[in-house]
Amino acid sequence: MNSSTMILVLLGVSLGSAIVLAIAGSIKLAPEINVLGSAATFAAGVGLALEVYAHGAMLAGGDFFYVDAFNVYLAVLTSFVSMTTAIFSRRYMKREREHGRVGHIRMRFYHAMYQLFIFSILLCLLTNNVGVLWISMELATLSTVLLVSLYRTPNAIEAAWKYFILCGVGIAQALFGTVLLYFAAEKVLGEGVGALLWTNLGRVSGQLEPTVLSLAFVFLMVGYGTKMGLVPLHNWLPDAHGEGPTPISAVLSGLLLNVALYALVRCKVLVDGAMKTHHAGNIMMGFGLISILVSAFSLLRQKDIKRMLSYSSIEHMGIATFAFGLGGPIATFGALLHMLVHSLAKSAIFFTVGHASQMHSTQEIDRIKGLFKGNPLVGWGLMFGIMAIAGMPPFGIFTSEFLILTATIKDAPICAPFLLLGLGVAFAALFRSVQSMVSGNVPAYQKPITAAHVPVLLHMALVFAIGIYMPAFLNQWFHTAVESMR
């Protein structure tokens, strides 16, 4: 099977499942179809990755798709997390339905939109066209907006509305940036679709007009930065991630943010090529550092567990943005690793938190207690997850943060204290709240549930494994990706 067919399978399965689930979503097996579709997507993703691993970066489907080490690893990650989340959501949503929080039609809608979301993210990653990237990013937002308001509570609707409006505004700025990018590219590459392809743009980045590109980057930064929830454009993120169904929070935090960052990094490479200065990098470092600090201090004040985790997502996106901005092989390597382990760890925590809040019928940190005794898997999963996300060794996030910190001390020592301060405060805040949740006696209002084991265990095992031993293929992969970004 060649790579073009592989990509078509990869995208086709998710789109196909979306259509199937939209039409036949009311049948009993819908959650299983959802899992199956995601698993097939994952299999295709792995196949594509092996192809790229063997033959290197390649164009596919004419020049519509482009896969290299950078995006294929994100594609595999996406399909993997989408599969495990689908497994988790099977149990989770069944329970929500028993509680009467969602009905028949909404479940159908939920499944169809879930697959559509995965499709749009994969399209974002694999497309070679900057315009199509924008379109599918917008599609990813649109498909999840109504999922955030799935429960139809006033809070959920408010959160979804904010998400819709703010991301709409943000992404509009990104479109303006894309227009400017096309304007600059058209001068060199001539009119037409060719001037919007990453591969062509990368080839001629040295000839692009620097002033236009610097302006374009500001708009792209604001646009995709909104999507990523970077401070001060983060207002919508804690609400949307906090109020939606937990599986959606997991994929939003774990996948959508990564994709926005991916887009931004691709743009940064172009701008760097054109400007030959550290302009774009500096902007990214600034946004990243502010995000880390603001979100770390916001973490201290959170009373809602899912909102707290969303702030932690902002913080980690800040770290990755900062590291990409810093540039250099070590920081970039660290950032790539960070995206990977953060996705895995964050979605694992969301899985456990979802179960925990179902057990206590609340998301309030103060009301969640005695998880160790109530449900050891959920309790220990949450404990280890928080440890991982806070950057404790031996988990993978420690490795990536360590790499980034090392690079910071070497290349931008002035930022290092702020970075450390942010990491320290976040660590303290996360740890303080997790202790009260896991320890103690089982409160009377806690209800026993059957948790989905596989996703949590799988994610945590991977984060742990990467922390203590970096597989050779992953190592080489990241190196290739880092090379492609220089």
Added chain:
Amino acid sequence: MFKFYMPVNVASHIISFLAALVLLTAFGMLVQKRIYGLIRLFTWQGLFLSLNTAFVGYVANKHHLYISALLTLSLKVILLPYILHILIQRLKIRKEVETIVNVPMTMLIGIALVILSYHLTAPIRELSNLTTRSTLAVALATVMLGLLMMITRKHAVTEIMGFLAMENGLFFAATSATYGMPLVVEFGVAFDLLMAAFIFGIFFFQINTAFDSLSVEQMARLKEDD
């Protein structure tokens, strides 16, 4: 075959004239209080935009712009206003009048935004040799005015109108900076817009049911300082 000839410089005057009208409608939307009037202004803006695109297509001899013009016409002049009309009728908010705080201040900020856009686009104006390069500032201003409208308004429908006006500005920017994006992209953007239209339609009903009104001011539950 009937062929219509027009001197190119007359057409380019018409283009800048239409650009000015787009800007004028953007300002009008900023201070229009009645929802119905707002939709009418939006429709006019779409019409000016579509005509502008067609004229640019004529001047630059780019035939794919005729398709974009047609796309704008059908989407922003016919379909979206129609959807909005239906929504407004269903939601029974035909006569709703919104209070806008401090119109003069909004106007002054709007004027400042126009000047800002002019300065921001200055480097591009110098690099470009297209006849439409001067309208890029107007396009960016339209985007910014849409943004301003979204900030100043407190009603779900009017916020969406601001969003749509912003989208108009973006489309306009693409036309004036580069004679339009490739058609693949324009169709994709139009598709997203259409999907957004359905989503905000659903939203209006959800908000109306959950809050008993479409005013966004009541949406202040999720504040950080609790």
Added chain:
Amino acid sequence: MNPYPLIVEMLQIATLIVLAPAFVGWVRTLKCWAQGRTSAGLFQPYRDLDKLFSKDILLPENASWIFRFTPYLVFGTMVLAGGIIPILSIDLPLAPTADVIVIVALFAIGRFFTALAGMDIGTAFGGMGSSREMMIASLAEPAMLMAIFTVSLANKSTSLSQIVHVIYSGQSVLRPSLSFALLAFILIALAETGRIPVDNPSTHLELTMIHEAMILEYSGRHLALIEWAGMMKLFLFVMMGMALFAPWGIAPRGDIAAIPYALVITALKLGVMGIVIVSIETGLAKMRLFRLTEFLGAAFLLATLGMLSYFILD
């Protein structure tokens, strides 16, 4: 010395003084027709003025010299403005002495003294009218200047004669900036000349009147002069708008033969503008006083947009 410009100047001022009441008569006639009434004819304003001139002056007890001085001053400023604004020809000896900004200032002087006279006698109506007039002026004048600057920028001069000259020499095109300025100018002219929807020239209803409130205590010759000046103001605003935006018909430099032609064209323009004014006044209702800020704000916005689009689009 070439006597021609002097003759033109005299002729033009005479045209202004003589034709202004006729124009007002024309507007009133049209309005009567529009409302289905029988009109008093084109020459009724002359008869009114004649009647007022033949009456005695009744001075309020506490009127100071300002009250007596104002009618002559107002009349004088209008005549002077009529010597500068090109009505028939641009060969005006007075034109180089003052540009369009001075004309705005001339109107402002007239208004300032009318307002002072309104307050001078110390009646409630006079003071109320003055304060309202000043409020309108404070909003209208910036907008007016902004609109005029736009036109001046586009024609590279602030002198009206020069503007007309430039418009004649270059090819005139559909310019967004000028059309914005024109729209703004129309709104401001309505406000400045006290027409509906800003003020109603034929009302003596105490709650709504503005201009009439200030001159309520005038009588006889004084009132005649003020009324006449008001007619000239309307006439001059129409002529100024024509000079700025549609000067065709005004005799170019040194072309004596074009003067009769210019007279005919001027009469035609006035006829058309009368129709325009009446259709505006019939179509609109008078605005509440507090909505005037919005009305004039819109005028200012339009004028500013005109100026911006001059820089952006032209």
